[in-house]
Amino acid sequence: MSFDDDVRDLYQEVILDHGRKPRHGHRLAAYDVTAKGDNPMCGDRVEVFVKMAPDGTIAETGFEARGCAISVASADLMAETVQGHGKADTRALFEAFREMVRTGTCPQHDAALDEPLERLAPLSGVHEYPSRVKCATLPWHALVAALNGTKEASSE
Amino acid sequence: MNVQKIRQDFPILSQTIRGKPFVFLDSAASAQKPRAVIDAMRNAMETQYANVHRGLHWMSERTTDAYEAARDAVAALMNAPDRDEIVFVRNSTEAINLVAHSFGRHMLKAGQAVLISGMEHHSNIVPWQMLRDAHGTELRVAPITDSGELDMAAFEALFADGRVGLVAITHMSNVLGTVTPAERIVSIAHAHGAKVLFDGSQAIVHRPVDVQALGCDFYAWTGHKLYGPTGIGVLWARRELLEEMPPFLGGGEMISSVTYERSTWARVPHKFEAGTPAILEGIGLKAAIDYVREIGYDAISEHEASLTEHALARLSRIEGVRILGQAQDRGGVVAFALDKAHAHDVATLLDRQGIAVRAGHHCAEPLMHRFGLDSTARASFGIYTTHEEIDALAEALIRVREFFT
Numbered sequence: 239m240s241f242d243d244d245v246r247d248l249y250q251e252v253i254l255d256h257g258r259k260p261r262h263g264h265r266l267a268a269y270d271v272t273a274k275g276d277n278p279m280c281g282d283r284v285e286v287f288v289k290m291a292p293d294g295t296i297a298e299t300g301f302e303a304r305g306c307a308i309s310v311a312s313a314d315l316m317a318e319t320v321q322g323h324g325k326a327d328t329r330a331l332f333e334a335f336r337e338m339v340r341t342g343t344c345p346q347h348d349a350a351l352d353e354p355l356e357r358l359a360p361l362s363g364v365h366e367y368p369s370r371v372k373c374a375t376l377p378w379h380a381l382v383a384a385l386n387g388t389k390e391a392s393s394e
Numbered sequence: 395m396n397v398q399k400i401r402q403d404f405p406i407l408s409q410t411i412r413g414k415p416f417v418f419l420d421s422a423a424s425a426q427k428p429r430a431v432i433d434a435m436r437n438a439m440e441t442q443y444a445n446v447h448r449g450l451h452w453m454s455e456r457t458t459d460a461y462e463a464a465r466d467a468v469a470a471l472m473n474a475p476d477r478d479e480i481v482f483v484r485n486s487t488e489a490i491n492l493v494a495h496s497f498g499r500h501m502l503k504a505g506q507a508v509l510i511s512g513m514e515h516h517s518n519i520v521p522w523q524m525l526r527d528a529h530g531t532e533l534r535v536a537p538i539t540d541s542g543e544l545d546m547a548a549f550e551a552l553f554a555d556g557r558v559g560l561v562a563i564t565h566m567s568n569v570l571g572t573v574t575p576a577e578r579i580v581s582i583a584h585a586h587g588a589k590v591l592f593d594g595s596q597a598i599v600h601r602p603v604d605v606q607a608l609g610c611d612f613y614a615w616t617g618h619k620l621y622g623p624t625g626i627g628v629l630w631a632r633r634e635l636l637e638e639m640p641p642f643l644g645g646g647e648m649i650s651s652v653t654y655e656r657s658t659w660a661r662v663p664h665k666f667e668a669g670t671p672a673i674l675e676g677i678g679l680k681a682a683i684d685y686v687r688e689i690g691y692d693a694i695s696e697h698e699a700s701l702t703e704h705a706l707a708r709l710s711r712i713e714g715v716r717i718l719g720q721a722q723d724r725g726g727v728v729a730f731a732l733d734k735a736h737a738h739d740v741a742t743l744l745d746r747q748g749i750a751v752r753a754g755h756h757c758a759e760p761l762m763h764r765f766g767l768d769s770t771a772r773a774s775f776g777i778y779t780t781h782e783e784i785d786a787l788a789e790a791l792i793r794v795r796e797f798f799t
Contacts, residue, residue: 241793244412245746249739249797280738281755281762281769304768306738307798367742 542719570719
């Protein structure tokens with residue numbers, strides 16, 4: 239197997255693209271909740287900013303990250319995916335996503351999560367790299383902490 | 395030195411990883427183990443094992459002899475004047491914590507300072523912060539230069555107020571590879587009445603350590619980086635200090651007598667060795683020391699200097715690679731950053747090619763920040779590392795950079 243083929247299961251084009259040029263990789267000018275995520279073992283850090291819509295759904299998510307391509311791409315895909323979802327949905331999505339990156343397969347889930355999980359599917363290749371799973375889940379820990387009103391999260 | 399022959403002593407190196415030869419460039423984190431160490435530990439378990447220092451039976455006496463032979467081997471390795479100056483601990487971290495608790499709390503006064511350098515491992519930062527917070531000592535940091543060497547003028551200036559009671563400093567940086575000027579450090583510190591502790595975790599792997607020639611007061615290192623087992627480390631300290639220092643941990647083995655009213659301590663070094671020690675690991679450590687001494691530090695240093703020179707030459711020619719530290723005197727670790735990719739991504743892609751490097755802050759976050767980085771990748775070498783493995787790293791790095799460009 240060539241080098242390129244060998245690593246494409248993890249570093250798919252969509253991940254490289256979002257890792258290099260994140261669309262949501264910035265602090266929001268106005269936001270309602272925020273939290274930091276920290277992986278003390280590897281030094282990755284992410285800070286998420288969330289603006290809520292009047293109906294209780296997520297209007298916009300921005301983030302500032304210091305980390306690898308996987309963590310930045312995961313944060314960007316997350317920001318894109320959770321837009322328009324309520325808090326409960328977002329938490330359920332995180333649980334399903336976490337299962338997906340740990341095992342490589344998508345767990346049983348509510349039909350409403352079909353479309354968002356599909357968007358996150360490019361990250362499922364992470365399950366083959368156990369030491370990198372936390373890179374993918376770190377931004378989600380921070381997002382859920384922000385929604386729960388806690389200021390800090392750790393992927394440890 | 396015949397590297398191919400040495401490689402045959404390390405069973406793990408003959409493996410393939412994902413169908414590719416196993417290129418292990420992470421020895422500075424923990425070194426692989428030669429057959430001699432594996433056999434010594436297995437042999438002890440199969441033929442000669444009981445608890446030490448207290449059993450009045452043949453098996454215990456034999457095991458005690460084997461375990462205490464490790465103390466002799468360590469004393470000889472470090473040229474310690476007295477075998478009782480060798481205290482067995484779990485690792486360098488525990489050795490430094492022992493000094494911080496025992497020497498720090500009882501022989502340093504509040505207001506005195508502990509001077510470390512800007513290239514310390516967390517294990518030689520955090521214990522001194524804890525001492526500061528508990529005991530009121532100050533933590534001072536001697537700066538390093540852009541080339542990754544101790545700034546000697548700044549170092550010396552930090553003694554001016556006469557408050558430095560202890561210098562605790564690495565003998566070789568686990569990130570920059572810098573070997574610190576140990577004799578000069580000792581002479582400056584002693585001239586100002588300060589004691590000196592060296593964290594020798596990396597240094598003792600690459601060059602001979604002679605505590606009498608260095609003139610230091612404490613020297614800490616760990617067995618698993620010197621091709622020995624995990625779970626055993628060494629604190630060497632001058633006997634008069636050990637005599638004066640109170641115990642660190644209390645329990646079995648470290649007492650002379652116990653009543654409910656009071657206990658008295660065992661003699662040095664047992665006063666500092668509470669509980670059943672790492673018996674098998676001590677036996678394994680002796681085998682590792684014997685193995686290293688048989689190859690000889692001259693051959694080891696020469697081989698590793700050649701590897702390091704080769705690695706610096708190969709990696710510095712790759713576009714976008716930034717190597718941390720250009721110290722004149724350095725050992726076999728090379729930390730680097732790649733412009734197009736984060737260190738974790740670099741490590742993962744190297745791993746897919748069978749090459750194991752470390753990535754992250756290397757337990758030296760303040761040092762990373764000194765160079766404006768959060769993390770780097772690090773290749774580190776051992777006696778079994780070959781020039782071809784460094785070529786493989788260089789070629790793989792070129793592919794990694796292309797992939798992320």
